[in-house]
Amino acid sequence: MKRDDPSKAPRIVVIGGGTGLSVMLRGLKEKPVDITAIVTVADDGGSSGILRNEMQMPPPGDIRNVLTALADVEPLLSKILEYRFQSGTGLAGHSLGNLILAAISDITGDFVTGVKEMNRVFAVRGRVLPASNQAIHLKAEMLDGSIVEGESNIPKAQGVIKRVYIEPPDVSPLEEALQAIREADGIVCGPGSLYTSLLPNLLVPHVVDEIAASQAVKMYICNVMTQPGETDEYSVSDHLKAIHDHVGHPLFDYVIVNNGEIPPEVQARYAEQGAKAVHLDLDEVARQGYRIIADRLVLFKTYLRHDAEKLSDHIYQLVESWMMRKR
Template identity: 55%
Template sequence: MSFMKWIKPGLGIKRWIFLGLIGIISFSFGLSTIFYKTVFNLVQNWIIITCLIIVGVILIVFSIKKSIQSILKVVCNYKGYNALDKETINKLLYKEKILNKGPKIVVIGGGTGLSVLLRGLKEYTSNITAIVTVADDGGGSGILREDLGMLPPGDIRSCLVALANTEPTMEKILQYRFKEGSLKGQSFGNLFIAAMNEIYGNFEVAIKEISNVLAVTGRVLPMTTESVKLYAKLKNGKVIEGESNIPVKSKEADSEIDHVFIKPRKLRPLEEALDVIREADCVVLGPGSLYTSVIPNLLINDLVKEIEKSQAIKVYITNVMTQPGETDNYGVVDHIDAISKHTKKSIIDYVITNIERIPPYTLIKYHEDGAKPVIITDEEEEELLSRGIGVIKDNLVDVKKNYIRHDAKKLSEIITNLVLNKRFKI
């Protein structure tokens, strides 16, 4: 039974390994006959001995070649190449070589904005680390957090999928949400992470194992492995408990957020997260919900200290639109002020912001919800420059199915060029 399982078709490598073993046996048999004059008479069977050695070498070389091709074929499928020829292989190897030498980029945040950026960055470098918030408590993640006592997997899942080098079908499965029954609204990817967490008994280890399964480019790290709850204090003095409640209750109270905080207040980040920040060429904050995705990461002990000490370029990417209940009527400077208020430090070197005008018909539903485009003014630009913060403006909008997102390719080009320009100056 075990033999039948071993020969069952898979990557196609086992058959070539078997063929290679036959080649090694044939080669060794012929060679040993020459040296030890066993089995055959050396003079009378010279032709047989030579054939054994030649056949052995041919089988060994052939099996190695076929094994490599089988592996490359799988890798090509992961990377989106349909054909397996010399040009494709050279292109793949060249791309991997370039990506491995790409800048070391740490992206901090959560939500849809972060996963969109990661999809773009993995085309420019494989040295990516995403530090992701685990303060969310709504939706399917919130249910698993409550029922299983685990960290919320939602944002982690989105980042893993964004950085995964896997087939489109697998991505669809991981992002699939059940439509009926007790699992209605729950993501299969969330359940997968929950299962791995149960198997390994450690959220951090579970994420690393999933990363291996999905052939993830770079790393995805939670901002902490301890349970954390997010709170917001409004300007009217009211305190809101829970990440998912903050924008809703803030909007209902018609009061802006003064600041957010976490409990417990003294939480440690992963040591691995601190290490990658120390070694980074660029640390990116956002894009994502300012108060519920970006800032919560900065409230973890020592994270801001390491960002400030790091020689990396520090970049903040403003959202394309304001978020109702969080950043109503915020301009670019307001976003920067909120970060400075929570970190007590000026940790931003550059702001990347959109200046592209969005088609009015696309904005209709956003305006109905109270969201407006975030477009930097000349006064704001002058203010930021006076603080020593560089301003990078570009057309950064990507509209798909009437949803406004950042143009991940342009953002990734800008970030990569910032690092390359710094290296060139040095």
């Protein structure tokens, strides 16, 4: 199958945000697939939060991360897009890629058009789309009844999350994103922050309805480590239960998890930050009706990351097998 014939390539929609999604996409873009990434617009911290407030635009950070991951450009240009100013009044803390996306959005007069132009200019393999053309405000109701406002503030609250919700609740979904879900052969959710990267996309009206109605194979990629202030002490089934509780029904056919050993010294380093390996309660996951793909899927350099190549192999093989069964 040739990469230059995307009409015959499996169509894969990935949904999420954050670093984990970008890492996975660096591997998936090397497969002969047609990728559409639907990315959260709930970020309100750092450079994204400043641009969101000052320019009244959706936050660019997660979009920029995914654009960079899928861009077919020289490594130096990728580093330029990721470059973050360390000094300068008004510049310190800003990512150059965020500023470029803000500028293109301002020039074209529309955030979605700006993202599309970035897709074209940086030769993105596939498409990157925001879940909505509007910035979303994320809020969390904690177990003690308190409300935490803002995506960046939710983990800092260090409480137990009961549920998250978006405002406005009737935010308009991007029609192109819904159409991509309808046409998909495979739909992948994650990896990424459960409450602040994945669920904000699923809470956009009609997104879950389209996923549920789709005949595509649907996969959830579970995080390797818990996230302090979000998923403390969570097992794999706890992640799935949280999604089920928010959307009202099961969404996935397969759950992809890491079962590789994490070295004790790496676990100790993460424990200092309050994180630990997600407990693999695979019997409970299977009891809930999910099929499980378990493999050694982690690499460790400075941080634990999914092995993008192996993870992409599993995704591609699942989609290919699913398509063969449908023929």
